[in-house]
Amino acid sequence: MRAAFCGQPNLLDNNFYRSLWSRLIFVQQTSSNFRKLCAEHGLAVTHQRQVLYEVMQGMEGHPSPEEVFARVKKKVPAISLATVYKNIHLFVESGIFRKMSMHHGSVRVEMNDEEHHHMVCSRCKAIADIGEKELGLAPRRRKLPDGFLVERYAVDVIGLCAKCQQQAS
Amino acid sequence: MRAAFCGQPNLLDNNFYRSLWSRLIFVQQTSSNFRKLCAEHGLAVTHQRQVLYEVMQGMEGHPSPEEVFARVKKKVPAISLATVYKNIHLFVESGIFRKMSMHHGSVRVEMNDEEHHHMVCSRCKAIADIGEKELGLAPRRRKLPDGFLVERYAVDVIGLCAKCQQQAS
DNA sequence: GTGCTTGCAAACCCTTTGCACAGCC
DNA sequence: GGCTGTGCAAAGGGTTTGCAAGCAC
Numbered sequence: 001m002r003a004a005f006c007g008q009p010n011l012l013d014n015n016f017y018r019s020l021w022s023r024l025i026f027v028q029q030t031s032s033n034f035r036k037l038c039a040e041h042g043l044a045v046t047h048q049r050q051v052l053y054e055v056m057q058g059m060e061g062h063p064s065p066e067e068v069f070a071r072v073k074k075k076v077p078a079i080s081l082a083t084v085y086k087n088i089h090l091f092v093e094s095g096i097f098r099k100m101s102m103h104h105g106s107v108r109v110e111m112n113d114e115e116h117h118h119m120v121c122s123r124c125k126a127i128a129d130i131g132e133k134e135l136g137l138a139p140r141r142r143k144l145p146d147g148f149l150v151e152r153y154a155v156d157v158i159g160l161c162a163k164c165q166q167q168a169s
Numbered sequence: 170m171r172a173a174f175c176g177q178p179n180l181l182d183n184n185f186y187r188s189l190w191s192r193l194i195f196v197q198q199t200s201s202n203f204r205k206l207c208a209e210h211g212l213a214v215t216h217q218r219q220v221l222y223e224v225m226q227g228m229e230g231h232p233s234p235e236e237v238f239a240r241v242k243k244k245v246p247a248i249s250l251a252t253v254y255k256n257i258h259l260f261v262e263s264g265i266f267r268k269m270s271m272h273h274g275s276v277r278v279e280m281n282d283e284e285h286h287h288m289v290c291s292r293c294k295a296i297a298d299i300g301e302k303e304l305g306l307a308p309r310r311r312k313l314p315d316g317f318l319v320e321r322y323a324v325d326v327i328g329l330c331a332k333c334q335q336q337a338s
Numbered sequence: 339g340t341g342c343t344t345g346c347a348a349a350c351c352c353t354t355t356g357c358a359c360a361g362c363c
Numbered sequence: 364g365g366c367t368g369t370g371c372a373a374a375g376g377g378t379t380t381g382c383a384a385g386c387a388c
Binding site: 056057059061062063064065066088091092097098099100101102103104105106107108109110111118119121122127128129130134135144145146147148149150151152153154155156157158159160161162165 | 225226228230231232233234235257260261266267268269270271272273274275276277278279280287288290291296297298299303304313314315316317318319320321322323324325326327328329330331334
């Protein structure tokens, strides 16, 4: 390790500046992207908002608001959880990010025994059942990546129910 | 209306008793079904539990616990919301009913732009993304029953992740 | 300067828990 | 009789809201 520092100063310098440079470009790109996004959606560009956006983009999986908050707090210690919530909602409403599940927050239970899936209205959130056959969509693989063992498939069809289509037109 | 009461006493009696009889049979069936279910799952048969079960079976759609509570309260005024919650959970754990969504209760957001779906582990609740192609999804329909207009499909694959399979064996 | 954003604290909703009493087995 | 289930009230988690001060445009 130390040999590298002493013996190959030029290589070190190259790597160092290359790394610094590419990082700078990345930050500039993200920043300008974000400014553009905000402009498109009529949002003010604040420091909190920008950091939140970058942190969320950089996180794997589907973190909870608390987890996002914890990460953002490292870069903006004074930020409040309420700000995180407000902005996550703003991002979702603007279409910058997407909510994972359209379902109601509270516990819902299936009383319908038959194999079926759901049609969820993106406007009024109404949920109607749809039989496996009517859906005409049958992914039936038993083997999936990462050795995931399939028990069953649950399909949500997101769209507009008849009522909301009428109201929209 | 009144003519029926006066003019056709036999028919009235027939209908009346037939109706009463079929209702009695229904209640007995439900009751004995429920007793059997409870026996299978080691649950005590209480009045509250039985009414809750019958009410839930008789409800359309995917009512919230509050809505179920309101209905049950009409038949068992003294019942408490806590009892409703406890028993809904018991029913779900026993496999008598099924939870609609395996997702965490809190808000989750998609940061992954690409078309993808989710593999949800029924044991540890971990959520992993899976691409549309890896899922092997059949062609999509744009028209569904009740004039529902499709925007997109969201598929959850429920099963066991590799880790939980190891722990299970 | 005007209006949107922030941070704080309190309120809010939904759900769970602890406990004494009642009811099933 | 022992053990589970109930009802009540209080606590808990996650989320939203109201408001004064701060910042972007």
